[in-house]
Structure formats: structure tokens, C-alpha cells
Amino acid sequence: MTEAGLVVEGLRVTLGGREILHGVDFAVAPGRVVGLVGESGSGKTTIARAVAGFVSSRGSIRLDGTELGGDRRHRTVRRSIQLVPQDPYTTLNPRLRIGRVLEELLGLHRLPPGGGRTARRARAVALMEQVGLDAAALQRRPSQFSGGQRQRVALARALAVEPRVLLADEPTSSLDVSVQRTVLDLVAGLSRDAGVATLLITHDLSVVHAVCDEVVVLRAGEVVETAPADRFFTAPAHPYSRRLLAAVPRLEASP
């Protein structure tokens, strides 16, 4: 049996003596965007950190059929799963120019293959263009970027190492509404184009509706519903999903 993409089974995480995740199952196929929704404290971020290998976990985390488990010593394993964290203001090293960060990663993984310094520089410029920034951005430090631009840079950094899985943790929750949409489209569009399995973590169902193929609903460390997005929004199965949906403020419902 060949299994493509990210498969998580029976994921359990205990932090500070308290079990946060009680056996979580979900899968993300290459090129698909799966929305992980739930309230704060439900364990969404912990899932991302466990899959990325930043917190230890029990259960199975497989990538294209290979068990990753807790062993993330090898850099090619870590490289294949990239996390875009929530807070744009702590996501970039304040002392380093963006170009330096990208070139360091490209150099470490010898990307593009067989290319030298010039090829790396060209790749860095291409990455900037992919996320809608110009080449001049490479010469800047994080303080010279807005929140939305920082999130784009974080995305470029994640894509630089050509991951197979992208974990985006509330990538737009601290951005202005008008910027949210562009960043979301960027995340979804780039992952689909590159065939990356993407897990989009959010508490905002309108975000899920805008870009996700599937929805995983998390409540208190357990998955209560997994469904294709269109079915989730038309016929949510679990009462909790229905409650979440009903609570979304809608512009049409205004007096």
C-alpha cells in the first residue's frame, strides 16, 4: 500500500503532566489544503508543534508512508515539514536580513541542486516574487516590514526548503482583514501548485470556507468531525460543528 502525504494517527501529547491531545487522527494529501478548526485551548497549535517535531508525542506521524515519530535529528526530515507560526512579529530573526536567512537555508540543503551562490541568489529572488515581494526585500531586516509582509516572508522561508508538508498556524489572525485574503490565497495557491500537503490552523470558519478542501474539527484535544469542506458547510454532522457554524457573525444577518 502506498500512502501519500501526511497521515497522523492516535496522536497524544502530554504537556506539564496534562494530556492535551487524546489520540488525534487526520490526513492531508499532497496538494490539498485541510483546515483544522477549534476554539482556543482545543490543542490546534500543539498538533502543529508535534507534527513539526517541536514537542514530543506518542502515536504515529507518517510522511509518504514513512514513520517520523519523534526522531527529527536528521535535517532532511525536519526540512520536509515546515511550520509558519502565528505571530508575524516573532517569526523572523530581528538581526538578520531576509536574503541571508534564505541563502543560509538554500546553501544548507544545496538548493537548487548543483547550483552555486548565483543560483541560490536567483532562487531567493524567485521566492520573494512568489510571495509577492520584490528582490529589494532581501536586503531588508524584519523591522522594515509590515505584519502582512512578514507573514509573506515566513511563507517564502518555509517554501525555500521545498517541504512536502506545510503547517500554517493562524497565519492571518493578526493581520488586517484586507490583507488576510491575499495571504490566504497565497498559502493555498502556492501549496496546491507545489503539491504540498497543507494544514491550515484557524479558529475562523470564513477562512476555512475561502480556501480549504477539507475540514477537521477539534474539540478539547479530540477530533469530532472530519469532512470535505462543501459537506461541512452544507451538512455538518456533529452538533459542535453546527454550533461553531451558527456562531459565525455574518454580514447578511445585520439588522
Added chain:
Amino acid sequence: MSALVVTGLRVAGDRELLRGIDLELAAGGALGLVGESGSGKSLTCRAVMGVLPRGLRRTGGTILIRGRAAMVFQDPLAALDPLMRAGDQVAEVVRHRDRSGRRAARDRTLGLFADVALPEPERASRAYPHELSGGQRQRVLIALALATRPEVLLCDEPTTALDVPVQQEVLALLAGLRAGLGLALLFVSHDLPVVAGLCDDLAVLADGRVVESGPTGRLVTAPRHPATRRLVDAVLPVPTVPGEHDD
């Protein structure tokens, strides 16, 4: 009759941040203040309350408030004293405002906790802020505001830090207080659907000015100013589930 009238409000630090804001909030009405971050909506709210951030000052304009104004903040954990029980914090304000005794203040505090629909007011009043959930903390903060017997409630993104179902409950509470106590609400948020659900009128801020204002329905269906249109266009639609009865 107006509960709040703001005319030509100007606030400046190194540069001018509010450049002549005009607002009018009817008694018992609800006015939503929307705009992108940096547009000056929170600053307007703070200027009305008289709590400008350090380094900023009012450089012009008038603010007329009929009665008393109280404010509800975005981050309830930061707005509450972490070392004081929730009930004591509210009782302190009650005693100061009503010049009442310990006993009377305690009773009124429990009454306020009931008004803001805190489950088990007795238990909540003995809890420290960190022992309460986000939604409960926001209710305590609303009770704290109500303790001053205000006519105008200034709400600065009071639901932004809350999860959607809790957000809905707090919004319902504010709508209920408005109807029940005749409170006028000035509601600041970047989230247009949230504001639209609560407020009759909207004022759109951009770059320290009110660029468009009017009835909510008109603004969201036929926005005139580009800033308003951007806000409306940025709203991501969510389909309503068939057969689901909202409220």
C-alpha cells in the same frame, strides 16, 4: 437626544493621528466604529474615555457625554488585577461610586454578575482572573464597567480575543444590556460582521478621519468610500447552514 457628541476631535503625538473626528451617538443607540489597524478607531475610543496612551495629547475638538462613560477593553486579562478576586475588584468600584458599605457593595456586585449572566455569581466573585475563562473575564470586565452606572459604554474590540461561540454570547449580552438598561454603545472593531450585527449605525475611519458614516444596512450594501468598500469586500462569506436556527 444624544448620549455622546464628538466634534472635530484631534489627537497628536509626533504627528497628527486623529484629524478632526465627528461622531454622534443617540441615547440608547449603538454606533460601530470600523477601520483598518492604524485608522484611529481605538484611539478615538480612548480619547473619549480620556485615557490616551503616553505621548499622545488632544489637540482640538470637543467631547460631550451625557452622564457617565465606561470602557470595556480588548484583553480582559490585562485589564483585571491578577492578585485580586473578581468580586472584590467590582465591589471596590461599587463602593467608590455608590459610597456604600461593604455589605451593600457585595450585594450589588452579585447583582451585576447576574446581570452580565455569569454562571454561579457567588463562585465567580471569589475567583481570581486567571481562574476564569476568556468569556467569563470579559463579563467581569463588563460588570466592572456597569458598576459605575454609565450611560455610555465604550467597547474597544471586546470580542476580538474570544472564540466565535463565546464572542456571540458576549455580543448577545451587550445587545441585551443596551435594550434592558438603555445603555448607548460605542463599539470599536476591525471585524465588520461583528459590528454590523450589533450596531444601527457605522462610522468608517481611515487615516484619522471619518470617511463615511450612516445606517449599517446602507453602508454594507452600498458602500461609497473606497475604504468602506475595502472593508466590505474583505469579509469572507460563510454559508448559512440550512435548517439552522440562529438565535
Added chain:
Amino acid sequence: MRRPPALVAGAVMVGIVVAVALLGPLVVPHDPFLQDLSGGLQPPSATHWFGTDQLGRDIFSRVVVATRTDLRIAVLAATAPFVVGVGVGLVSGYAGGYLDWLVSRVVDTVIAFPFYVLVIAIVFAAGTGERGILIAYAIVGWIPYARVIRARTRALTRQGWVDAARGGGLSHPRVLVVHLLPNVIGQAVVLLMTEILLIMVAVVTLGYLGLGVQPPTPDWGTMISDGQPFLATMWWIPTLPGLAVVFTGIGLSLLGDGLADRWRLR
């Protein structure tokens, strides 16, 4: 970038001190060791700019020559603690866990003792003079750096970019040296300036207690303590070496402040 005035002033003052330490002994007007018992205790004059001490030695020449001794001891004594303290703090704050617990306990324990009592005890045990001072600082001097750097590293390690660097495949040493170090080193350097100053004062204090630089080598501390009985009648004997300490101290703290300003991220 605009240069903070404190940085310029501090750099100029420290530059003067360093120049005096390097070149001074070559150009002093008199032999600092030459005694002239008949010409002792003279007030400042055209021949003896700072006057002479009780043994008739030229105070100006001695102050100049002492600059090299005192600065050398301070810089040497400050270097090892700086390197060790930054290293320990960085690794402890980054690794966390058992190592961090151990380092924190050691730091807390040493901090519980009055610093000078420890230094004096070690100098007493290890032998007086330059060697004792260097050993004493190597043993206890790294503590303040470890404490400051550990706390700062600990706070930064929770930020997304540290995870991102690690997640991008970088090794622990590389994350520490290339990514974390530049973010914490500024604070350590500012502390270094303060420490050099404190060590100079400590050398002076130890000299005063007879545990410091041994005569006849000129040193500001022993000059001040030897001159102290003459303070009321012949003020220049202890005061002018004292002013050298003050000048160096102000220079170092201005430089430290200036560097802190310069490195603060806007």
C-alpha cells in the same frame, strides 16, 4: 545610522586610556621607579606635572605606567568570564531541562554570597597580585554574564524564528551561533564594559588591602592607598591617580551605554 553622543564620548575617552597604556611607558618624562628621597612630596610643577610622592617618584609617570598594568589586568580578568559566561548562558537558556536547572542553581548559589568576600577569599587562597586576581575572576566573574544571557536566550528561544531555523534543518550549534548569539551579544558587551570598570575598582580595592599589585610596580590602587595619609595636606598624591580611575570609569560606562543604544533594535 546616527551615532549616539555617549558612544562618541566614551570611545574617545577609552581610546585615550588605551593609547596611554600602549604608548605611555615609552614617552614618560621620568623613570617611574627612580627614587629621590631629597625631592619627595613636591607639589605639581613644570618638571613634575602631578608632583612627587613620599619617595620622590614622579607621580605623573607612575600614573601613566600604571595605566598599562591596571588596564591589562582588567581586560585579562574580564575576558575569560565573558567567554565562559556567554557560552554557559547561551547553552543553558537554549537547551533548558536538567542542564539549565543545574546552571541556575550554581548561579543562584554564587550570587547568594557577597561578591567581594568571594573575590578576596579566592585571592587570599590563590596568591596575591595579578595571578590571584585573574584566577578569582575566572572562577566567579562569569556568573553575571551567564545570568543575563541565559534569561535573554530563554525568552528568545520561545520565538518563532528559533523554531523556524531549527525546522529549516540547521544544527543546534548553528542556531546558537548564527541566530541566537547576535541577538544576545550586545547585552554581554555592555556588561563587559561595566565589568572591566568594576575589576579596575576591585584591583584598586585589593591593592588597598595589600592583596593587589605588589610594589614597586605602579598601580592606581596602591598609589591611592599609599597617598591616602597625605590627602589633607598634599591632596595631589592620592587625588590625581584617583582621577585617572574616574576618567577611565566614565569612559567605559559611556561606551557601554552608547553601544547599548546603538544595538537596540528600533
